Amino acid sequence: MAKWGKCDFKQLVRVRDKLERLQVSDLEKLVIELTNEIAARLLRKIIKRTPVGQYSKGSGKVGGTLRRGWNIGEITQAGNTYEVEIINPIIYASYVEFGHRTRNHKGWVRGRFMMTISEKEVQQFAHKLIEKRIMEYLEWCLSDK
Secondary structure (H helix, E strand, C coil): CCCCCCCCCHHHHHHHHHHHCCCHHHHHHHHHHHHHHHHHHHHHHHHHHCCCCCCCHHHCCCCCHHHHCCEEEEEEEECCEEEEEEECCCCCHHHHHHEEECCCCCCEEECCCHHHHHHHHHHHHHHHHHHHHHHHHHHHHHCCC
């Protein structure tokens, strides 16, 4: 019988242990954390862009209702896609977003597109953020810690 030499399986065992860190539950947790982070960044941009009503001191009205109304819904999974809703329950939110007719129906008030513009901005950097977080996670999984 031929001798093949010595084989040290310690490194192979270490690789196996590192790969065990890559469990499905951990990856799902990572995806949910990423979804929350992207939604929070989007919400922050939307709130920044939302206009605040300016009222005279004697009117008794206070501005900022629309800005305070924004919040994040719950995360849902549809197949391989995770979805999260950014919600504003204030009745006139869509009119401020997309525009509306004036009271006398003679003119048009342009929309502010605070959500539309913010969503486009977040889409531009979201893939970089996702890639960065996945690389950090893989480095953690494959490190000797």
